[in-house]
Amino acid sequence: MQEKGFGDGVKASFPTALGYVSIGIACGVVGASSGLSPLEMGLMSLIVYGGSAQFVMCAMLLAQAPVFSIVLTVFLVNLRHFLMCLHAATIFKGRPLLQNIAIGSLITDESYGVLLGEYAHNKHITAAWMHGNNLTGYLTWIFAVFFSAVIGRYVPNPEIFGLDFALIAMFVAIFAAQLEVILMSEPLKKILTVLLAVTLTYLVLAVLISESLAVLLSTLAGCTVGVFLDEH
Numbered sequence: 001m002q003e004k005g006f007g008d009g010v011k012a013s014f015p016t017a018l019g020y021v022s023i024g025i026a027c028g029v030v031g032a033s034s035g036l037s038p039l040e041m042g043l044m045s046l047i048v049y050g051g052s053a054q055f056v057m058c059a060m061l062l063a064q065a066p067v068f069s070i071v072l073t074v075f076l077v078n079l080r081h082f083l084m085c086l087h088a089a090t091i092f093k094g095r096p097l098l099q100n101i102a103i104g105s106l107i108t109d110e111s112y113g114v115l116l117g118e119y120a121h122n123k124h125i126t127a128a129w130m131h132g133n134n135l136t137g138y139l140t141w142i143f144a145v146f147f148s149a150v151i152g153r154y155v156p157n158p159e160i161f162g163l164d165f166a167l168i169a170m171f172v173a174i175f176a177a178q179l180e181v182i183l184m185s186e187p188l189k190k191i192l193t194v195l196l197a198v199t200l201t202y203l204v205l206a207v208l209i210s211e212s213l214a215v216l217l218s219t220l221a222g223c224t225v226g227v228f229l230d231e232h
Contacts (some may be wrong), residue, residue, distance in 0.1 A: 003124065003126050003129075004118075004126060004129045005124070005126060005128045005129060005132070006128045006131060006132040008129055008130060008132065009128065009129040009130060009131060009132025009133040009134075010132040010133070010135075010136045010193070011132075012112075012114050012117075012118060012129075012132075012133055013111060013114050013132065013133040013134075013136040013137055014114070014144075015145050016110040016111070016114060016137060017136050017137055017140040019110065020110070020137055020140045020141045020144055020150075021140060021144045023051055023141075023144075023152050024045075024051075024140070024141050024143075024144025024145045024148060024149040025144055026041055026148075027041075027045075027051060027054050027055060027058075027144075027145050027148070028041055028144065028145040028146065028147065028148025028149035028150075028152050029148055029149070029151075030055060030058050030059075030120025030152075030154040031044070031054070031058050031145070031149050031152065032148075032149045032150075032151075033152060034059070034061055034062040035061075035062065036058065036061065036149070037149070038146055038147075038149040038150045040145060041054075041149040042059065042142060042145065042146040042149070044145075045141055045142045045145040045146065046142055049072065049108070049138060049141065049142075050074070050077065050078050050081075050108075051108075052077055053074045053077045053078050053140075054145075054174065056073055056074065056077055057070060057074060060073065073182055074212065076213055076216070079213075080109075080215065080216055080219060081100040081104075081107065081108075083216075083219060083220070083223070084109070084112045085103075085104035085107055087112075088098070088100075088103060088104065088107055088112065088115065089104070091115070091119060091125060092125070092130065095127050099127045102131065102132070103127065103130050103134065106134035106135065106137075107134060108134075108137060110137060111130075111133050111134050111137050115130060115132050115133065122190065126153070159217035173183050178190060190226075190229050193225060193227050193229065194222045194226050194229070195222070197218075197221050197222050197224075197225040198218045198219065198222035199218075201214075201217065201221040201222070202214050202215065202218035205217055205218060
């Protein structure tokens with residue numbers, strides 16, 4: 001099989017990049033309504049590069065929350081990226097350290113989902129392919145947020161366009177595609193057991209701790225159950 005390069009990664013990420021546009025518009029509008037300038041929203045997208053984290057930052061900045069609280073909250077919201085990067089590192093094992101750092105720095109839920117979809121059919125993924133996948137989403141997100149922040153002052157309520165649902169819709173689509181791939185290689189009983197572990201852990205922890213931390217710990221619980229089932 002011919003190795004796929006940078007251009008193939010760009011093509012693979014194109015559908016999710018279109019989703020970035022709608023979410024980026026919502027984020028830019030929310031940022032503008034929170035009193036942030038297009039330059040500030042552009043720099044936030046360039047440095048933070050996290051959809052849910054940026055929505056949280058806008059809300060906390062509007063509420064004039066302490067800097068430490070904002071940093072800690074963003075850290076917890078984005079903590080799941082450590083899990084995705086750990087798995088991605090096993091796929092790109094043997095690559096130079098800087099290559100893996102570059103991949104991990106720009107990996108997102110969406111680019112990770114595209115990676116898993118490709119990995120289900122191709123076990124020899126090149127770093128160039130992943131760079132194409134990551135950079136397409138990264139650049140699309142920055143431009144979408146910046147330009148929507150410019151026009152955001154003219155959109156007082158982004159919910160009238162249904163943009164607040166865009167993030168949820170994208171995650172549902174990614175999850176459905178990944179579940180279809182997993183069903184081809186894993187028993188249904190195992191998949192349901194992992195999902196049940198994640199759901200129950202989240203429902204219990206969400207009552208005791210913050211939702212962001214509950215999501216992280218429930219994900220870890222699902223990973224633990226999956227590893228245990230693989231070993232037995």
